[in-house]
Amino acid sequence: MIPLLAIEDLHCRFDTPGGPLHAVRGVSLEVAAGETLGLVGESGSGKTTLAKSIVGLVRPTAGRILLEGQDLATADRTARFAARRAVQFVFQDPFASLNPRRRVAQLIREPLDVHRIGTAAERDARVAWLMARVGLRPEWGHRLPHEFSGGQRQRIGIARALSLTPRLIVCDEPVSALDVSIQAQVINLLADLQRELGIAYLVISHDLALVETFAHRIAVMYLGRIVEIGPAAEVWRQPHHPFTRALIDAVPVPDPAIARLKRPILEGDPPSPLGTPPGCAFAPRCPLAVARCHTEPPLLRPVGEKRIASCHLVN
Amino acid sequence: MTRHGALWVGGAILLAVVAMAGLAGVIFPEDPFAMIDQPLLWPGTPGLPLGTDSLGRDIMADLFHGARASLLIGLASTAAAVGIGIVVGALAGYYRGLVDDALMRLTELFQTIPPFMLAIVLLVVLGTTLATIVTAIALVSWPAVARLVRSEFLSLREREFVQSCRVIGMSDARIILQQILPNALAPVIVTATVLVATAILMEAGLSFLGLSDPNVMTWGHMINMGKDQMRQAWYIVVIPGCALLVTALGLNLFGEGLNDALNPRLRRQ
């Protein structure tokens, strides 16, 4: 079966004053229709660059992005334009991602106008339906974004992404700017929409705890590469890569009995994407690293049935 | 001065100048070049509150008609300069790369020559009519607008709301015109008010050198006419000079007030 989204050996490299910045270093992953894949990693791991390359905001330097088997880079203009409808993006910052001078109804309607979907009356009706669906009152349509709270603005962003009935929505830290109680509202809204409309999500987050409760599968990125992928509950229960282990240990659990157990703390800072360590990128911070880790980069290999990890110490 | 003060004082001065320009034809229906009385009558002469110049023309009437021409030149040349500046700046800032390099070299070419000198050269080549004066001033004024618009576009194009428009497949033209431009306009409007003042002053300077349309009464033309009688009848130069000064001040105050009023960070407080 052809996956909804397939990324094959993707590379993104930028020229910066500090030298070439290799943000994404050969990532391959798949997202099936209707599934949620959580992509976690530290800042500088390349997860946002990867997300932006999927929606065409960043041009990859090598590799392929296949949407339902179709390569977007080699597709013609019309096919690429049509693909825009199938993949949408929800931004991290609900304050920056809405044009401050456009009214809410205009913002939600813009995608329909651009793709010339339906008549004017049908577009208006769709905007009203979308607003109601994401929990906004349709009579608020004439308001400007600054009149809304952060959570409400993120709902506007979701309605805008939803307007083209996409098959996949890429969410870049969709709730990290929101309060805890509002985070739950937005996550639940995304989950409800998935159940109703069969949308797939690629959720980028640094919050492993949130991703674990919400995603079907988790992919962990470190310095531009995927180091582990697997079903969310299994990865949480038994991580294979030491970095995944460290991420899990770093999650502050809201239960004093568990939270106060002494857990190992990962030392050091996230590595700079400007450099390239000779062996495993995680080796300098890895508590388990052996000599081989510093010289030979590990390959991503299957571990068990549905999981892959790149670590010399796994089996 | 508080921001409201600047806006109100500047606005009041502008309103007065606009009223002068608008009422010139009503209050002084006759030709401003008409010789109506003895030359060199001092201000305060009955019926001639501002006196007459060396050719016996009513200075009051000239002042009103001059307001019309000066304002017209200021507004028309600024509109043209802002138009060119927005097109050049928007394209350079949005597309960056080669487009930006080419357009910015062109802008620098215009900026390396002192604007006043360039305007003189242009007028000597083109001849002096109202249209060529407006063209010359516009051609030397647009680079400042282009640079401003470019820098606004350079920062706005990276904003997430613009990226969000790319994600939905919006065309570049629509992103530039509908999404970015309205957000970039506030500083351009402020600069434009100052440009109007600069244009009016530049026209006066050019007129002083004799580079004016002989058929149009402007404040600069009035100063040019009176400069030979500076010793015995200084009022002929001082009256339009004051009008220029006050108008330029009014425009600058208005621009400053607008800048504060349009600046969202100050407005929120």
Add this chain to the structure above:
Amino acid sequence: MNQPLLSVAGLDIARSDDPTRRVVRNLSFDIARGEILAVVGESGCGKTVTSLALTGLLPDGLAIAAGTLAFDGAPLRPAELRGRRIGMIFQDPMSALNPMFTIGDQITEVLRAHLGLRRAAARARALELLALVRLPDPARIIDTYPTRLSGGQRQRVVIAIAIACNPDLVIADEPTTALDPTIQAQIMALLAGLRETLGIAIMLITHNLGLVAQAADRVMVMYAGRKVEEAPVEPLFARPLHPYTRRLLAATPHPGHAQSRLAEIPGLVPSVFDLPPGCPFAPRCDVAEARCHGSEPALASVYAGHFAACHFVAP
């Protein structure tokens, strides 16, 4: 019991032009020497404003309208204590540091201003502080600029400045929100360690209940400018009394437990200038009844040291 280090009684913070428009209402709490008090609540609940009042840094337009503040038995004079006996750590370490000065300049400035140390002595103490906050290679870092450091390293520098004058109390306002989870764990471990070794009391302002469970001794929950619950950390998590605390806990992801849905809190935090009648939480509360909309419950002591402001728990 010993005299508390910080004692706040009946604190009202209101708009300076209108004392009836209060953003913090009748707030009382103590912090003991060496204690970590967590202040929890969503944006707009008054937790940051309270910390600014303690340090005399309230923004223009806000002022203390009522209440007594005491520090170490004497009336609190923020301007004298700030930077000396009360240190501060902010959310964004980059904006807390001046990019134009070296790390050493910024630490020695505090030491020379408050303790009157001479240049050489101040530099020696700065090196000591950088080692204390466990920055690698203090001798090199002391002469670098903030932009050359990672986010976690910058926050360590901010902590070094906060503890430079051996303060009795450090106010940490969302000290790890801007950092990666792995770095967050490092910084929390550092703060806990400083409390152990130096006996510094910490007022930890956060919306992350996981961090509270991990680090705090006592917890104060705020809602709409008021304290709605206060308890030592174990009982607060084991048997939260106020429905807001309960729902906040339920909205926090508990990774590892198969949750199909996060429990969300409906609606929004009300504006402190436009509070609903009765209990401010009543409109969002799942157990509210008529009396909750009628009168605002007073804060009552339910168990020893455990207070809550809810009609359902009043003894």
